[in-house]
Amino acid sequence: RRYASVDALAADLHAYLGGYPVSARPASRWYLVRKFARRNRLAVALASLAALSLVGGLAATRWQMHQAELARSAAERRFADVRQMANQLVFRYHDQIMNLPGAVAVRQALLDAAASYLDGLAAESAGDAALQRELAETYYRLAVLQGETFSPSQERVQSALRNVERATALLAGYAGQPGLTLAALNTAIDMWILRATLKARLGDMADSTDALQRAVQLADLARQRAPEDLQVISRLATLQGRIALSLGANLTHPSLGRVDEARGHWDQAEQLFEQLVRREPGSAEWVHQLAWSQIGQANWGLLAGRLDLALPAALRAIELRDRAAAMKPGDAHFAHQRALARNNLAGVLSALGDHATALARQDEAVAIIDASVEVDPSNKSAQRDGVLVRLARVRQLDGLGRRAEGLVAARQALAALPAAAPNDYYMTRWHAEALSWVARLQRERDPAQAAAAAREAVAMLKALEGDDHAARRWALARATEDLTQALLAGGQQAAAVDAAREALRLWGPQSPGYFKLMRERAKALVEGAPG
Numbered sequence: 001r002r003y004a005s006v007d008a009l010a011a012d013l014h015a016y017l018g019g020y021p022v023s024a025r026p027a028s029r030w031y032l033v034r035k036f037a038r039r040n041r042l043a044v045a046l047a048s049l050a051a052l053s054l055v056g057g058l059a060a061t062r063w064q065m066h067q068a069e070l071a072r073s074a075a076e077r078r079f080a081d082v083r084q085m086a087n088q089l090v091f092r093y094h095d096q097i098m099n100l101p102g103a104v105a106v107r108q109a110l111l112d113a114a115a116s117y118l119d120g121l122a123a124e125s126a127g128d129a130a131l132q133r134e135l136a137e138t139y140y141r142l143a144v145l146q147g148e149t150f151s152p153s154q155e156r157v158q159s160a161l162r163n164v165e166r167a168t169a170l171l172a173g174y175a176g177q178p179g180l181t182l183a184a185l186n187t188a189i190d191m192w193i194l195r196a197t198l199k200a201r202l203g204d205m206a207d208s209t210d211a212l213q214r215a216v217q218l219a220d221l222a223r224q225r226a227p228e229d230l231q232v233i234s235r236l237a238t239l240q241g242r243i244a245l246s247l248g249a250n251l252t253h254p255s256l257g258r259v260d261e262a263r264g265h266w267d268q269a270e271q272l273f274e275q276l277v278r279r280e281p282g283s284a285e286w287v288h289q290l291a292w293s294q295i296g297q298a299n300w301g302l303l304a305g306r307l308d309l310a311l312p313a314a315l316r317a318i319e320l321r322d323r324a325a326a327m328k329p330g331d332a333h334f335a336h337q338r339a340l341a342r343n344n345l346a347g348v349l350s351a352l353g354d355h356a357t358a359l360a361r362q363d364e365a366v367a368i369i370d371a372s373v374e375v376d377p378s379n380k381s382a383q384r385d386g387v388l389v390r391l392a393r394v395r396q397l398d399g400l401g402r403r404a405e406g407l408v409a410a411r412q413a414l415a416a417l418p419a420a421a422p423n424d425y426y427m428t429r430w431h432a433e434a435l436s437w438v439a440r441l442q443r444e445r446d447p448a449q450a451a452a453a454a455r456e457a458v459a460m461l462k463a464l465e466g467d468d469h470a471a472r473r474w475a476l477a478r479a480t481e482d483l484t485q486a487l488l489a490g491g492q493q494a495a496a497v498d499a500a501r502e503a504l505r506l507w508g509p510q511s512p513g514y515f516k517l518m519r520e521r522a523k524a525l526v527e528g529a530p531g
Contacts, residue, residue, distance in 0.1 A: 157424055504522050
């Protein structure tokens with residue numbers, strides 16, 4: 001019934017036996033494919049396996065891409081989380097407690113934690129200006145905590161220098177960006193100022209001067225952008241004071257010895273700070289900064305021999321520092337600076353011969369600093385200053401004729417002074433100062449011991465490496481003059497004359513007025529020597 005002839009049936013039988021489609025059923029696509037697969041089992045199997053492998057590979061690749069994307073997203077979220085946490089530690093929590101009494105140890109913990117997080121992100125900072133800024137400002141805060149000389153710190157000068165160098169190295173990655181905020185620009189100025197201060201303290205006047213110049217360049221840029229901004233004006237004023245110190249405006253600060261030039265820069269700093277106080281009379285910060293300019297003026301007057309200028313500036317500094325501390329009673333830094341203002345005034349009063357009043361002011365300074373140390377034992381700069389203000393009392397005790405008491409105080413201060421870091425001119429000078437007082441106060445009773453102490457002071461100052469700056473020469477000349485007097489007291493005339501000649505050479509013909517009497521005494525000895 002299906003076939004018209006025997007031949008048609010025979011054709012379907014042959015097709016069936018050969019695995020081909022037959023005409024007796026509809027030729028659907030699936031029927032044709034199945035017949036083809038049966039005829040070509042091996043080829044179809046291999047092709048199917050290849051197809052399955054391809055599909056499986058594509059599926060696996062897609063799955064892997066999906067997992068990689070998930071991992072990348074998770075890593076980006078972790079990166080953002082770590083960065084946010086570090087920023088919270090630094091720019092929120094640390095900055096809020098920065099000047100609270102007793103905060104030094106907590107600040108260290110916060111900054112160490114933040115730095116460890118950010119160090120892990122540092123490799124990703126290339127090309128990311130915002131991250132480079134966050135890193136730089138964290139390292140800068142660490143440097144302030146570790147070694148800023150006149151605020152609560154740990155007196156770790158070398159560590160501070162390493163961190164501020166890391167901070168300034170990162171500035172190249174973001175400081176030139178057109179979208180840099182004014183706040184970031186001001187902080188960049190602060191970084192260079194701190195670097196200049198630390199480099200000067202360690203005797204590297206070339207690097208210190210370069211850092212100040214870089215700060216001035218950024219300050220000029222900030223002034224062009226916002227000439228009336230109070231923070232910009234504050235940096236301009238601070239730089240004037242720092243330049244004055246670098247030129248020669250303080251006995252203890254390394255300088256170039258250009259004392260006459262320095263006063264004009266203090267005048268400019270004072271004028272700018274006066275402007276800030278007029279614009280915001282309720283700001284404790286501006287009152288505090290104005291006081292700094294007055295202390296600078298007083299120290300310049302003392303060094304230059306202009307006590308008529310030094311005294312009113314020192315008196316005003318105390319009034320301003322007390323006012324700033326009263327305006328912000330919880331600020332440990334402002335409280336500490338009240339003591340240093342009194343120490344400054346005591347030095348001027350002693351130079352004027354009023355040792356009794358000077359001693360009273362010095363004792364006030366001691367009490368204030370002792371209170372700071374009691375509140376925060378981890379504040380190493382306060383501990384250091386506690387020793388220094390006690391050493392300064394020796395001058396008043398000597399002036400009041402209490403020489404035995406002064407000798408005991410000088411020896412106690414010498415024993416209590418923190419060890420100076422390598423090439424730390426600031427602390428080395430104070431060690432030499434203590435030795436010089438030991439020499440002065442015992443030369444009548446024991447000239448040999450006095451000469452030994454003076455020689456130790458001389459050797460200590462000579463051993464300093466770094467640039468041969470003027471303040472170092474002045475300190476060395478003074479210690480050499482102390483040796484001169486000890487040798488004279490011991491009857492060693494010829495050796496004393498040689499020491500006096502060396503002191504005169506070190507002072508040079510243009511030594512500041514503070515050394516006038518000492519220099520004249522050495523000159524008289526040399527001119528009166530036989531031959």
